[in-house]
Amino acid sequence: MLRLTLAIFTGLVGAAVLHLVILFSIPHFSNRDAYTRAEFQAVPNRFHLVDKDGHRKGGLSSEDPFMRVAVCTYNVEEKPVRLSAFGAVPFWSIAIFDSASNEIFSMNDRTSAGGELDILISTPEQSGAIRKAEVQALSKSILVEANRNEGYAVLRTMVPQASFLEEAERFLGEATCEPAPLK
Known part of the structure; x- marks a missing residue:
């Protein structure tokens, strides 16, 4: 006993x-979740290149030598956010996550219209207003509804050889992640 x-x-x-x-x-x-680390990268509503030393600085890192990565944090509470990128890279892909790091949308250049990135992230209420208003400037954008106001997008492009690096960094550097008008 x-x-x-x-x-x-x-x-x-x-x-x-x-x-x-x-x-x-x-x-x-x-404080080590992906959203917090993406927020740490820099200013919201702007794509920022991720380097392989990012984890040492408290941010995200990319150690794949054949991929270049950019991350953008967003907030759709007041306005939807439009993601766009254009360029001649061999491959690109994008994944959109909410603040809990749940993937809400992903696509690549093979599944996009004409190989161009044009996505509009909005709340369900904003999506309804956009569909009602039939905003011409956003008519070809892919509409993604986010149930959480905050999140981040990860844009990747392939760099199969060193000669592709300049174009890949230009593609990521010119990618936009900006609030979009509802009208």
């Missing part, structure tokens, strides 16, 4: 210690 009581007591103390360790470690890991 004494052994059983000792085993139960040891198990309860061990469980309590484990729970305390988990609770005290949450603040350490909570």
Whole structure:
């Protein structure tokens, strides 16, 4: 009986210690999610190149030598955000995430219209207003509804050889991530 009581007591103390360790470690890991690291990169509503040393500085990093990556954080609370990019790169892809790092949309140059990137991220209410108003400037944009106001977009392009690097960086550098008018 004494052994059983000792085993139960040891198990309860061990469980309590484990729970305390988990609770005290949450603040350490909570600021390391992808959205927080993307926010750290720089100013919102603008694509910023991600380098391979970004994780040392507290931001995102890209260690794939054949890909160049840019990230943009956005907020659609007041206005929708339009993502666009044009250029002659061998391949590009984009993934849009909400602030909880859930992917809400992705596509690449093979699935886009004419190989161009033109996406409008909006709230469901804004999407309804855009469809009603039939905004001509946004008529060819892909409309993506975001249930959360904040998020980030990751734009990647392939650099199969060093000769493609300049065009890839120009493509990412000229990509836009700006608030769009509703009218």
